Amino acid sequence: MSDALLATIQSPADLRELDVDKLPQLAEEIRHAICDQVARSGGHLTPNLGVVELTIALHYVFDFAHDRLLFDVGHQCYPHKLLTGRQHLLRKLRSREGMAGFPEPRESNYDLFSVGHAGTSISTAVGMARADSILATQDRRVVSLIGDASIVNGVALEGLNNAGTLKRQFLVVLNDNGMSIAKPQGAMAQYFDRIRISHTFGDLKARAKQVLSHLPHAETVEKLYARLTGALHAAVHPEHIFSGFGLVCVGPIDGHDISGLIKMFEQVKDFERPLLIHCKTIKGKGFDFASGDPTTFHSPKPFVRNGRGVELKEGGRSFTTAYADAMIELMQKDNKVFAITAAMPDGTGLAKVMQSFPERTLDTGICESHTMDMCAGMAKAGLKPFFAVYSTFSQRALDQVFQEVALQGLPVRVCMDRAGFVGGDGAVHHGFMDIAMFKTMPGNVLLAASDEPNLKAGLEFMRQYNDGPSFIRYPRDNVANPSLHPQVPPFELGKACLVHATTTQQKPQLAILAYGTQVYAAYEAVRKLEQQGFNMALYDARFAKPIDMQLVSQLITDSVPLVTIEDHMLLGGFGATVLEGLNELQLPTHLVYRMGMPQKWVYQDSRQNQLAEVGLDAQSITQRLLDILQQRTIRPQTMSPAKTPHANLYS
Secondary structure: OOOOOHHHOOOHHHHOOOOHHHHHHHHHHHHHHHHHHHHHHOOOOHHHHOOHHHHHHHHHHOOOOOOEEEEOOHHHOHHHHHOOOOHHHHHHOOOOOOOOOOOOOOOOOOOOOOOOOOOOHHHHHHHHHHHHHHOOOOOOOEEEEEEOOHHHOHHHHHHHHHHOOOOOOEEEEEEEOOOOOOOOOOHHHHHHHHHHHHOOOHHHHHHHHHHHHOOOOHHHHHHHHHOOOHHHHHHEOOOOHHHHHOOEEEEEEEOOOHHHHHHHHHHHOOOOOEEEEEEEOOOOOOOHHHHOOOOOOOOOOOEEEEOOEEEEOOOOOEHHHHHHHHHHHHHHHOOOEEEEEOOOOOOOOHHHHHHHOHHHEEEOOOOHHHHHHHHHHHHHHOOEEEEEEEHHHHHHHHHHHHHHHHOOOOOOEEEEEOOEOOHHHHHHOOEOOHHHHHOOOOOOEEEEOOOHHHHHHHHHHHHHOOOOOEEEEOOOOEOOOOOOOOOOOOOOOOOOEEEEEOOOOOOOOEEEEEOOOHHHHHHHHHHHHHHOOOOEEEEEOOEEEOOOHHHHHHHHHOOOOEEEEEEEEOOOOHHHHHHHHHHHOOOOOOOEEEEEEOOOOOOOOOHHHHHHHOOOOHHHHHHHHHHHHHHOOOOOOOOOHHHOOOOOOOO
């Protein structure tokens, strides 16, 4: 191979100095750099491999130091980052010192938004286009790069509807790789399948002028159309589904033909009407193992390539896997249980469930709002829908939870993976506000799973609970092995469980009420403080709504200081609900201490580092509990061995 090119690219200006015939080599180098790093650290692989040529061509034609580039589902931004001065950050991908896995304005002015949710780029791009026009900076071209099936998201369609009314340059590049995170679902996906198969460029030339004549302001369209020549003129698609939104639609074209893309972008960069270029790409292009299994390698853990193929590095048993197995058990015992996800069958574990129950599972695609409303309809008709969704994406269905679920008192079951800190995906994906959102609605019941036995018990409670909506949260983490206790009592509405007590013979000097997996970090802290002679009690709260106020009020009445711990923001979270409950009972709150996420953005890193950063790891909890004991001048107790048996776990 000739001399390496990627190392010479410190900015897009360097890219534009290269001859076009050198760019395929650059594309190959970018692919290898991304694949080698993701193999070491994990990260988004196949979506980035699929947009390499598109990204190179866009930066070759446009000057995004001045023009606007808006990303959708920002996990396809790695090539963009490597071309905009961030190659030195790649080796620490998804760590605090390295490259964020999503667009991040803190890193570079080339990133305009921190974005990790689908469907947003067209709307934000329309906003920037309108602002630039009003502020007389309309010489800034605006480009939205949208892909991985996010074009079917409702917000994206709303953005397209408004984009069609613009009277200026506006370019949407549709990266159609035939995939979402998993295989895309729905009628729109089927339409794209048909158009890829049936569409040919040559037979459209005669019809292109006809469709343009029906666009608004036809008197100017004739002039603009005359500027569309050659391949572009022939590729205009008058029957493309998005033509009805008022956009001139071109393609589909080959999204891996760099020279063809550059010619196309050169022709359209100053086109003074909203225009959509439909590019056909291959997710995972460049590596057979990735393109052959784009779902598995969408966002893999670290992996090894060897003579036997590709081996993903083994981790522990995840909550996601535990959830899948628990759902299979539920569906075996109850034929009314129906499992649903919105484009995340692998990420939520539903892919495994689908193999066992293909008739009672469904992937709706990237449409959380629709999915929640569909669950409402299912529940109304007598099914038991379980909606598996990331906590961060459940936010997108907040209005539907309010109007169609909670207001109707319907027993929709929402299972929120990725609750709390999510690690390398960073701030765009943290699940830090689900308690605050959903506790506000009358009738909603909120649960958390501290380990696998409690996850199974919680899901079983939800299966039998028909008095309204229920929500369970669990993190992107492995389940404890071994768990504190393999057998747990059934969930009882609004009741906490005693996990551990230094002694049952007298009241504790300090009680901890932990929500979710923070039970385990608190348990480590409790055992360390017991070694110093303190008398402690640890409870698994299980419910954030309703809270076990009988337990809380008894502890406060007995003057026992109470510490609440959660991996959720303090504002509106579990601890805040405890304080609200005490206030309702006109009991004092000065004995309550809260630990949770502070009001600040926590960026990409390992989940353990993120917990430590905000004082929610075992070491920090230990120190915080000791500080409280010392602040209240509570001293270690001297107890005879006969009076210090540890209480049975979950007694």
